[in-house]
Amino acid sequence: MSTLWLVATPIGNLGDLAPRAVDVLAAVELVCCEDTRRTGNLLRHAGIRANRLTVCNEHTEFDLTTQVLDVLSSGANVAVVSDAGSPGISDPGERLVAAAIEAGHTVSAVPGPSAATMAVTISGLPSGRHVMEGFLPRKGRERTERIAEIAAETRTVVLYEAPHRIERTLNDLLSACGTERTVAVSRELTKLHEQTIRGTLGSIEVDKPRGEYVIVLGGVSTEPTPIPDDDVRAALRSSIADGASTRDAAASVAATTGRRRRDVYQMALGLNTSPTPGPLTDRAN
DSSP, X not given: OOEEEEEOBOSSOGGGOOHHHHHHHHHOSEEEESOHHHHHHHHHHTTOOOSOEEEOSTTTHHHHHHHHHHHXXXXXXXXXXXXXXXXTSSSTTHHHHHHHHHTTOEEEEEOOOOHHXXXXXXXXXXXXXXXXXXXXXXXXXXXXXXXHHHHTOOSEEEEEEOTTTHHHHHHHHHHHHOTTOEEEEEESTTSTTXXXXXXXXXXXXXOSOOSOEEEEEOOOOOXXXXXXXXXXXXXXXXXXXXXXXXXXXHHHHHHHHOOOHHHHHHXXXXXXXXXXXXXXXXXXX
């Protein structure tokens, strides 16, 4: 049975093209790609002379579906590649996959380079649960609403951005998420000038934007902000001044601050045993 192959291609370093990707690309009847010139250069680098290359992008994918299904129905195989990384993830391919599955054809993939996966793994941020957002809407209400959703997201968020929009997007995220939200911004992944900037939205700066960017944004914390010890002691003093016993004051403050009752009680005892500074007096010499 014929197969629609989704083949991952290098995101920068041509040495990352997998041997199995070379075998599949050399054997298929048709290669669907975003840019025939760029993919042609990749195939020549791998020593492949493809039978046919055809453009598959956001403008052509719908019309290309019929052609791809015809090739698959003839018994031949088809490959889909993007300019870089895994097709179908913030790149063309999703519609072709759905159509091939609906028509009863086999769909498989040659996994490989992925900017999103690489950026998450080197970010230093929690990777156990993360969500791929891809490119944000460029303007309007849809962009505003999407950023608001991201601001409330508890999982790590992965975004793609172009160099001429990276500063605006980081500023929009700063306005929505606050200065302390953790973030890692990567560019030129696997290339000579690869760089990852780590910090908070309020501290990082992107110098001389160039190359494609991946933003890895830490999720909003679900843990309550701890109340400083000085504030707990102030609450204890106030409660005791109002006539509460040490034990009752500790119980009340523990309940309102979320601190452990035993810890608050020990702090209250410390208040009772701490010496109270007396008035300053002059000494005659």
